[in-house]
Amino acid sequence: MSLCLASAGVVKTLSVAAFTLAWTHSIEKTAWQEDWLITSAGLELTQARIKGTGAGMEPPPEARLVGGWFQWSPPPLPRPEVVLGNSGAAGEWLLCHAGRCQTLSEIFGHPIGANVTTMSACDNP
Template identity: 50%
Template sequence: MSACLMAGAMAIALGPGAGFSLEWTHSVEKVTWHEDWRITPAGLIPTRAAIRGSGAGMEPGPDARLIDGWLVWQPQAPAAVPELVLAASGATGGGWRLCGADCVTLGQDAAGPITLRPCPG
């Protein structure tokens, strides 16, 4: 089964498994943050998070393990969310790298936030 994710008005194919990853650079700490997400009938659920270091507002989960230079953990989300809002500070020098079936960079030159949600259907 293939799935799809809407990023504003753009549809992004995810391929088998209905999962995607997001990766970006923290605007203050300048370290890389990576999250894996899954689309379910209830909404979006984070399945894995990882950071290359820590800092203000970037504390790893309590079960984090160091793997190949990344602090990796499984987020304990209380419930699925209907959408993710990616807010741009303009201070990162780049956007969000979203990977599903292929990878795209979102928000590199965005004037405002980008909302991700499952495709209707």
């Protein structure tokens, strides 16, 4: 399985089994990270972390503070796709794997701007 990213009619395929999605909350300007696994059932969120609390960023009761991050593992729920919007108010989404992070614009090779990006599991290229 691979990760397929689609935005403005362009599809990019990344040969990864797992990745971290990172961004900055647009209002609180606080870091947020999610670890995802690519499975035959879809994309599965395995862990979430936020570097603080605030409007729309309340960690669930099971979250624990570890190294300055509130982190928790949500129940496994494979999703066929995950849609990422971009208001432009807090920078771009970062996709990290193998110790390297790239913005979606870097992955696509051109500015994404306010275009929606859809992530999904796909067959290896």
